C-alpha cells in the first residue's frame with residue numbers, strides 16, 4: 001500500500017493563492033487599509049524568532065501586514081499585559097499572536113487570556129477554547145485547526161473513528177481532542193502518565209503525535225491503514241512519530257517538514273483575514 005501524503009506545504013500555498021484575492025477585495029472595500037497581525041516575541045530564542053518571522057512573512061505574501069513586537073527576556077507579566085492591552089485597544093490591529101513559550105517569570109496563561117476574543121486569531125484563550133469545545137463560533141487554535149483543515153481537504157473520514165491524541169498541552173493536544181470530538185470522532189487523550197500507551201495507540205484509526213519529543217511514538221505501535229498526523233517539530237527535522245517505517249503501510253501521513261507546520265501558519269493568517277473582514281465590515 002502506498003500511503004497518501006497529507007501535503008500541508010502545497011495546501012498552504014494553494015490557500016495563500018485564494019487568500020490573496022480575498023485580501024485584494026477587502027482592501028478595495030476598506031480604502032486601501034489591510035488586516036494587520038501583531039506578533040509578540042519575548043526574549044531572543046532563535047527558533048522562536050524564526051517561527052515569528054515566518055508568520056510575518058506569510059502575512060505579507062498574501063498582501064496583509066504584520067507588526068513585530070520584540071520584548072526583552074526580562075519582561076514582567078505586568079509589562080506584557082500592558083502591551084497586550086494596548087494592542088487590544090488599537091483599531092488597526094486585527095490579530096494578536098503571543099509566541100509560546102514565554103520566559104518563566106511570566107504568567108503565560110494570564111497573558112494569553114488578556115487577548116480579546118475578537119483578536120485571538122491564534123486561538124489561545126480559555127474563552128476561545130471553551131466556545132470551540134461547545135461548538136460555538138471562535139477562532140481555532142492554530143495548530144489543531146490547521147490539522148483539521150488539512151484532514152478536511154483530503155476528506156479523511158473522522159465520524160465514528162477512533163482518534164488517539166498523544167499529548168495534552170493547552171495549545172495543541174487539548175484543543176485537538178475537542179476539535180476531533182466536534183467532528184464526531186471517538187477520542188482518547190494519552191499523556192506522559194498513560195499506562196499501556198503502545199496498546200492504546202495500536203487501536204487508533206487516526207493518531208496525532210503532540211508530545212514534543214523527537215520520534216517518541218514508535219512505528220510498531222501504529223496499526224496498518226491508520227492515518228498518522230505528526231504535530232511535532234524538532235531541530236533534527238523530525239516530528240514526534242517514527243515515520244520512515246510507516247510510509248508503506250499506513251493510509252495517509254503528514255510529512256515533517258511540510259505537513260502540519262505550514263498549515264499552522266496558514267491558519268493563523270487565514271483567521272487574521274477573517275478578523276479583518278469582520279472589522280472592515
Ligand SMILES: Nc1nc(=O)c2c([nH]1)NC[C@@H]1CN(c3ccc(C(=O)N[C@@H](CCC(=O)O)C(=O)O)cc3)C=[N+]21
Nearest residue numbers: 051098099100101122142143233257258259261262264
Ligand atoms: N502562540 C503560539 N502559536 C503557535 O502556533 C506556535 C507557538 N506559539 N510556538 C511554537 C509553535 C511551533 N509552531 C510552528 C509553526 C510552523 C512551523 C513550520 O512551518 N515548520 C516547517 C519547517 C520550518 C523549518 O524549521 O525550516 C515545516 O514543518 O515544514 C513549525 C512550528 C507554531 N507554534
